[in-house]
Amino acid sequence: MGNERHNRRMPKFLLLKTYFLVFSTLVFGPTVFALGINEVIEVKSLGYLADDNVLLLNRGLVDDIEEGEHLQLYYKDVFIGRAYSLELENHRSIWLVYQIADESPLIEKGTLKARRLPQRFVPKRVKNGAGDVRVDEVKPDLLAQAPQESPEPIPPPVIKGGYKESNKEDKEEIPVSENGSSYALNPNTSLQEDVDDDEDDPNSKLFNVQLTAAPIKFSTLFDSREISYGTNIQSADLGNKVLGAHYVYSHRRSRPSNFTQGVTGIATSSSYDAGLNFDVNRITKRLSFFSFATFQRQRDGTFYPVRYRYNLAPVGLKYEFFSSEKIPELSLSYTPIMEIELNDVITTQTVQIGTDSFGNPLFETRNKAETTKFQRARHSFRFGFKWIPAQNFFMSNVFWYRPSHDLSNKVLDWEDARLSNDFQIGYNPNESITLGYQNVYTWDILQKRVLGLPSSVMDHIFQVSYNFSI
Secondary structure (H helix, E strand, O other), X not given: OHHHHHHHHHHHHHHHHHHXXXXXXXXHHHHHOOOOOOOEEEEEEEEXXXXXXXXXXXXXXHHOOOOXXXXXXXXXXXXXXXXXXXXXXXXXXXXXXXXXXXXXXXXXXXXXXXXXXXXXXXXXXXXXHHHHOOHHHHHHHHHHHOOOOOOOOOOOOOEEOOEEOOOOOOOOEEEOOOOOOEEEOXXXXXXXXXXXXXXXXXXXXXXXXXXXXXXXXXXXXXHEEEEEEEEEEEEOOOOOEEEEEEEEEEEXXXXXXXXXXXXXXXXXXXXXXXXXXXXXXOOOOOEEEEEEEEEEEEEEOOEEEEEEEEEEEEEEEEEEEEOOOOOXXXXXXXXXXXEEEEEEEEEEEEEEEEEOOOXXXXXXXXXXXXXXXXXXXXXXXXXXXXXEEEOOEEEEEEEEEOOEEEOOOOEEEOOOOOEEEEEEEEEOOOOOEEEEEEEEEEEOHHHHHOOOOOOEEEEEEEEEEEEEEO
8 A cells, every 4th residue: 555655656756856857957057068159258367388378367167168168369359369278177277379469468467358269260280289288397387477376175085985095196007916017008098199190070170161142133234133153262270371262253134235246135244253362460460461363254245344354462461450359350451463454345447338329338337346455553452341249240341442553654543443342241140151231332444444334333232151161
């Protein structure tokens, strides 16, 4: 009878236990997770070894920082470097600092802001370098710089089966009673051994890739509708250096072309834009280096307004006026550009097509395409601005002014400037997807002088991008 009563009470007990487990998971479960992506916390430098790029911070496990954490460090809202965790304690941690823009706040033990970055953005060379750092050797020097604090209490030895557990480190050796020696377990195994061989680490990425499609694009030139596809690739493993490449293809349908004779229906055209760039960010506190080379081509029916256009900028400098978490870029750039261009230019010719009834010749004026080559230098000024008013939302604007310079005649043409303004609004619903609107205005007097086209063009572009790493 007692057993039957006990069995009837079991379901209630199990139900209460289930409620308790669910409640514990909801209330206490989130505390075991690390910092959220882009979450910002305040940290303080307790010690820094400049020769080893190793940093001691006053944050640790109790602040939800976990092993392999990746941080972006700011001092007074100015970016100073990135850090990768090496060792964690409850209230402090040791980090490997890389991509350093300014190490003085670390040396001077300033109060910093740290923003968490995804671990997949950690360069492979940094992970390998972290494995080579002997934390046990640099830790005493870091602690010597830190303010004296009361040490964490050492737990007493645990009594197991009447025996005290030794506080000495286990040397993983087996004693041999006959000769008093010992054999070591796995004598050739090192904790660092597999660091450089981890080629299949999914978090080790070489390139960041962006695939973009603009299914809706309106242009004021010929009242056209365009579809555009492109890709952008940037290196993820060169520290403050960036090697990138891009390619964009656009297909346009418009009213009959002004260049192709006899066309009465819809004309199609296309354009191609490709390029390479190499940047060295923060060669000084506010100065960066860049260079690029681009190729462009435009086709309109059977006519090529631009058969090719090469732009080469071997040396450029960018000055950062201001940089913060909300405004990551406010800069002015300058570079000289060598431009080589081959165009189809429309000319007219008079052709006799026959005679009239009186024997007088009949003439007709026809358009004819002639190829013309241009070679010029340009002074390129670029003003860049980016604003992040809220998480996952950004606005940017890039303004270009590129007056041409006739070096042979020493004439600077301020009107021939290929002026352009690129305004963009974007939203990132997650790390992989970007939705955006882009307004591009260009003013090019050569389109009117050489091709007889409107000098001003405005494009409205709605695009979606997919971002990933390889």
